[in-house]
Amino acid sequence: xxxxxxxxxxxxxxxxxxxxxxxxxVLGVVASPLVFWLLIGYGSNxxxxxxxxxxxxxxxxxxxxxxxxxxxxxxxGFLLSMLVSPAPRxxxxxxxxxxxxxxxxIQGLIFLAFAPLAGVSVGIIELIPIxxxxxxxxxxxxxLGFVIAWKMESTAGFHAIMNLLLVPMWMVSGSLFPMATxxxxxxxxxxxxxxxxxxxxxxxxxxxxxxxxGAIESLTVTAAFGLVLLLACGMMAAQKSTRSAA
Amino acid sequence: xxxxxxxxxxxxxxxxxxxxxxxxxxGEVFGLLGPNGGxxxxxxxxxxxxxxxxxxxxxxxGHDVARDPAAVRRHVGVVFQTQSLDKALTxxxxxxxxxxxxxxxxxxxxxxxxxxxxxxxxxxxxxxLVETLSGGLRRRVEIAKALLHRPQVLLMDEAxxxxxxxxxxxxxxxxxxxxxxxxxxxxxxxHILEEAERCDRxxxxxxxxxxxxxxxxxxxxxxxxxxxxxDSSDTAALAAGIEMRFGLHxxxxxxxxxxxxxxxxxxxxxxxxxxxxxxxxxxLHKPTLEDVFVRETGAGIE
Numbered sequence: 001x002x003x004x005x006x007x008x009x010x011x012x013x014x015x016x017x018x019x020x021x022x023x024x025x026v027l028g029v030v031a032s033p034l035v036f037w038l039l040i041g042y043g044s045n046x047x048x049x050x051x052x053x054x055x056x057x058x059x060x061x062x063x064x065x066x067x068x069x070x071x072x073x074x075x076x077g078f079l080l081s082m083l084v085s086p087a088p089r090x091x092x093x094x095x096x097x098x099x100x101x102x103x104x105x106i107q108g109l110i111f112l113a114f115a116p117l118a119g120v121s122v123g124i125i126e127l128i129p130i131x132x133x134x135x136x137x138x139x140x141x142x143x144l145g146f147v148i149a150w151k152m153e154s155t156a157g158f159h160a161i162m163n164l165l166l167v168p169m170w171m172v173s174g175s176l177f178p179m180a181t182x183x184x185x186x187x188x189x190x191x192x193x194x195x196x197x198x199x200x201x202x203x204x205x206x207x208x209x210x211x212x213x214g215a216i217e218s219l220t221v222t223a224a225f226g227l228v229l230l231l232a233c234g235m236m237a238a239q240k241s242t243r244s245a246a
Numbered sequence: 247x248x249x250x251x252x253x254x255x256x257x258x259x260x261x262x263x264x265x266x267x268x269x270x271x272x273g274e275v276f277g278l279l280g281p282n283g284g285x286x287x288x289x290x291x292x293x294x295x296x297x298x299x300x301x302x303x304x305x306x307x308g309h310d311v312a313r314d315p316a317a318v319r320r321h322v323g324v325v326f327q328t329q330s331l332d333k334a335l336t337x338x339x340x341x342x343x344x345x346x347x348x349x350x351x352x353x354x355x356x357x358x359x360x361x362x363x364x365x366x367x368x369x370x371x372x373x374x375l376v377e378t379l380s381g382g383l384r385r386r387v388e389i390a391k392a393l394l395h396r397p398q399v400l401l402m403d404e405a406x407x408x409x410x411x412x413x414x415x416x417x418x419x420x421x422x423x424x425x426x427x428x429x430x431x432x433x434x435x436x437h438i439l440e441e442a443e444r445c446d447r448x449x450x451x452x453x454x455x456x457x458x459x460x461x462x463x464x465x466x467x468x469x470x471x472x473x474x475x476x477d478s479s480d481t482a483a484l485a486a487g488i489e490m491r492f493g494l495h496x497x498x499x500x501x502x503x504x505x506x507x508x509x510x511x512x513x514x515x516x517x518x519x520x521x522x523x524x525x526x527x528x529x530l531h532k533p534t535l536e537d538v539f540v541r542e543t544g545a546g547i548e
Contacts, residue, residue, distance in 0.1 A: 003349040010346035018334045078343070080330035081391065084294050085347035086319040240298050240312070242255070 007087035008095035014078070015066070015099025019106075029065065029107050033057040034114065041118075049210065051118035052202040053175025056195070059108045059138050060170060066100030067145030068158050089237040097142050097233060104138035105131075120206050130205045136222055137198045143229030150236050174199040178210040197221035247272045247399055247431040248293070253302035255288050255454075262288040264454045265302070270433055270447075272398075275425060277445035278435040279535060281545070285454040286435040287327075290403045293433065294324045307398050320348075323392030323430075327404040330388060333377040337368060337387050340376060341394060348395040355394075362390040365427070366420055382413030386420065393424070400424070402434040406441055418444055439535050450539055457542040462535060469533035469541060472510030476503045476517065477526040484524050491520055499546045506533070506541065 019025065037054035041047035073079040082092050109131065115122050122130060144166075152158050172186060173195035179187055190196045201218035203211035213221075248270035255263040263285045270276040278286045292299045293306065295315035303310060309317040324330075331340050338359065345355040363369045366386040376384060385405060392400060402421075406414040418441065424430055436442055442462065449459040458465055478484045478501075485496045485503045492513075497504045507513045510530045518525055540546060 002351070006346045006349055006351060010343045014332060014335065014339075014343055017339070018332070021334050076328040076330075078330060078332040078340075080326050080328070081324070081344060082347060083296060084319055084322070084324045085344070086316050087347045087349070240315070242298050242300050243257075 003086075004088055004091045007082075007085070008091040008098070011082075011092060011095030012099040012102065015096070015103060019103050025065070026107060026110065029062045030058055030110050033061065033111065037114075038117075048118045048120070048208055050175070051115070051120070052199050052206060052208060053170070053173070055108055055111045055134070055202065056137060056141075056173070056175060056199055057170060058111045059104045059134065060141050060166065062104035062107045063100060063138065063141040063145045064158075064162060064166065066103055067142060067149045068155055070096070070146065070149040071152050071155050071158060090234045093146070093230075093233045093237045097139065097146055097230065100145070101135065101139040101142040104142060105135045108134040108138060115206070118206075118208070120208065122206075126205075133201055133205050136226060137202065140194070140198065140222060140226040140229060143226055143233055146233045147229055147236065150233070169193060169195055172196075174203075174210060179212060194221055194225040197225075247274075248276070248304070248306050248433060250289075250293075250304045251302055253289070253292065253299055253304055255292065256300045262454050263292075263299070266449075266451075266454070266456055268449055268456065268459065270431060272431055273425065273429050274446045275421070275432045275434070275444070277442045277448040278433070278451055279437065279439075279442040279448050279539070280435075280451035281437055284451040286437075286451055287403065288454075289451070290401065290435050294322065294401050294403075295319055320395065321398045323389075323395070323397035323400045325385075325388045325392050325400065325402040325405050327407060329384060331376045331384060331391070334375065336373055336375055337363070337379075338372040340387065341391055344391045345394050350394065358394050358396070362393045365393070365424065366390040380413070382409050382416060385409065385413075385417060389417075389420065389424075393428075393430075396428070397430065399431045399433065402432065404435055404437070406436070406438060414438075414441070442535050448535070450535075450542060452539070452543040452545065458538060465535060465538045466533045469506045469537055471506065471508035473531055473533050473537045474505045474507060474510045474513055474517075475529040475531070476505070477501060477528075478503060478524055479526065480524065484521060487521055487524070488517065492516075497540050497544055499540055499544070504537070504540055506537070 033054045037050055041050050070079065112122065112130065148161050149158060172190050173193050174190065179190045179196065182190055197213060197218040200211055200213050201215065201222055204215040204218060250266055250268050253263055253266040266289065278289060280286050291297050293304055293311060295311050295318050298312045305311060306318050307321040311318050341359045342355065345359065350358065363372060366389055368386055368390055371379065371383065376387065379387065406417055409417065421432060425432060442448055445462065447461055448465065449456045476484060481498045481501060481503050485498050488494055488496050488503065488505065494505055494507065505513065514528050514530060518528065536546065
């Protein structure tokens with residue numbers, strides 16, 4: 001058992017230590033969604049409507065920054081020594097994803113401090129389900145980043161995917177406009193977009209408007225998406241190849 | 247300790263390794279010498295279980311690298327050409343993380359860290375962030391880290407590249423000590439002759455094939471006498487002239503004509519006399535591994 005959990009724990013801890021030593025990263029990740037939110041929110045006189053979207057964007061940026069490092073880390077960095085160690089690949093994947101997800105979560109919680117501006121007051125009791133939901137979303141988005149990064153040869157490729165897939169995915173997730181008023185084909189995309197359910201879930205726990213689809217449905221889809229991504233990561237990392245892993 | 251049999255690897259159409267076979271005995275320092283692109287890195291990646299060969303087999307400490315990578319990883323320490331340290335962590339933190347990856351913890355891990363840091367002369371740098379260390383020190387941390395789980399085999403890929411001569415000598419002193427104290431078998435890849443000279447045995451790799459193998463001394467003694475190197479602006483013409491006039495078979499590499507010959511000093515006088523103006527400068531030396539490489543492949547190493 002220890003040969004599974006010890007490597008995972010050490011990788012998780014490594015992410016946190018690195019993060020703590022580069023605190024300026026927090027600013028980079030939280031600042032731009034915050035500015036974005038304040039501009040759109042005050043501009044449209046509706047801070048509440050864009051709050052969940054901005055929080056998810058914070059989490060998404062953090063997840064992307066953490067997983068993009070996999071690409072360089074594998075060619076020149078700590079990931080190399082992981083690849084030739086006897087630690088099970090699945091435990092490395094778990095450690096890396098949990099570590100990155102924890103960082104995204106912390107930054108999501110920092111963003112949560114601005115909730116009163118959106119008219120949301122978060123008490124101690126409400127904090128528990130909210131924090132849990134933010135963690136679930138962090139975990140899911142980190143898994144998504146990992147799946148994309150694992151096979152990538154260069155960070156340039158990741159940036160392309162980020163601009164073509166991740167950011168549009170966020171745009172049509174209910175972060176900017178509700179599903180109910182969207183045009184037919186956009187609405188169809190929103191309906192299959194897992195992120196739509198993450199935003200709805202967050203709106204539910206924050207008791208913000210535009211909380212459709214329903215709470216149970218949102219939770220189920222988000223959790224299932226996270227699980228599928230976790231399995232995909234594990235399978236990808238365990239694969240043997242005649243191409244070099246690094 | 248290491249057995250490589252008929253190992254062949256293709257990247258798509260391109261053949262990077264072709265039917266490579268050799269054996270490394272326990273406690274040996276074994277070198278893979280060749281130019282970049284010669285197949286060293288491919289071989290290194292296969293032996294370090296980073297990828298599976300397309301044909302043939304290799305085993306380390308009795309475990310097949312393709313079928314049982316987990317067992318191989320337990321017995322092998324790997325030192326990469328590129329850095330595999332976390333720069334944002336200290337020496338000690340890097341080592342501890344590595345120990346955890348190998349399932350080591352507690353008192354045992356602490357003792358092994360102490361010993362490895364002591365052996366590589368790192369004890370007073372343990373609290374330093376890796377990003378503040380020099381290239382030579384970082385390389386030593388890499389080795390210390392690779393030794394934590396007491397591997398029977400140490401694989402080192404171009405371990406001394408990018409180091410200045412002093413750091414390189416220092417590194418090889420540490421490696422020699424490891425072999426004596428721990429009896430660890432070492433396989434290293436290199437394109438540096440000085441480093442290759444210090445190996446017990448070598449294989450010379452060129453275009454994915456073994457072109458020669460043996461002890462450095464035996465390889466060098468393939469060339470009788472001296473090596474004369476002539477710089478010329480028209481190497482082809484000079485080489486052809488030498489072939490016709492002296493019945494020798496000179497090799498031409500990057501602007502130089504090389505001739506293997508007994509009593510090289512006499513030949514120099516004759517050749518300069520015979521082709522006035524065609525020779526820009528002349529050199530004479532005892533055979534080196536590079537000369538062996540040139541002789542077997544017609545190409546240089548560096």
